[in-house]
Amino acid sequence: MAQMIFVPMTRDEARALRSGTATDRYRGCAATPSLAASLEADTVLEEVEYAALSNAGVLALVLKSHVPRLVVAAEVLEGQVRDLSQRHGEVDVGGLVWAQVRALFADEPDSLQAMSLASEAVAGETLATALAAPEVAAVLDDYDLLWFAPEELDQLPA
Numbered sequence: 001m002a003q004m005i006f007v008p009m010t011r012d013e014a015r016a017l018r019s020g021t022a023t024d025r026y027r028g029c030a031a032t033p034s035l036a037a038s039l040e041a042d043t044v045l046e047e048v049e050y051a052a053l054s055n056a057g058v059l060a061l062v063l064k065s066h067v068p069r070l071v072v073a074a075e076v077l078e079g080q081v082r083d084l085s086q087r088h089g090e091v092d093v094g095g096l097v098w099a100q101v102r103a104l105f106a107d108e109p110d111s112l113q114a115m116s117l118a119s120e121a122v123a124g125e126t127l128a129t130a131l132a133a134p135e136v137a138a139v140l141d142d143y144d145l146l147w148f149a150p151e152e153l154d155q156l157p158a
Helices: 011-019 033-038 045-063 109-122 127-132 134-142 150-155
Strands: 002-008 025-030 070-077 081-083 090-094 101-107 145-148
Touching: 002 045, 002 090, 011 070, 011 150, 025 045, 033 045, 045 070, 045 109, 045 127, 045 134, 101 109, 101 150, 109 134, 127 134, 145 150
Parallel strands: none
Antiparallel strands: 002 025, 002 070, 025 090, 070 101, 081 090, 101 145
């Protein structure tokens, strides 16, 4: 059975994934049972996946500081994902290939200053700590990650 996962990457990491020269393991977020349990009881799968995407966007601020956020959405096999049993849906993903990528999510150009401030505030922190930071809340409240097709990687706004 396939599962949608959301992995923060730099543009260079995404290009390496596309070319087949990527690393073997990534940290990301998914609609895990822990994430679903942290939301309201009647939350549907699409809403849990949206929360996972949002959390992956924040994880990008933590792991990939001072670069525009990029989240790769990929449909992977369950065996490729290890649930880290964290409240915010953190997972470890292995064996990811470009053919599994279904979409890219990147910052809108107007968000870059706010995103940079948020990234500076939370670089190296845990996802839970980053989600509580006021700088991150400002980014989440005011800016969305924009959807792009995988073939648009080279045209993403910088």
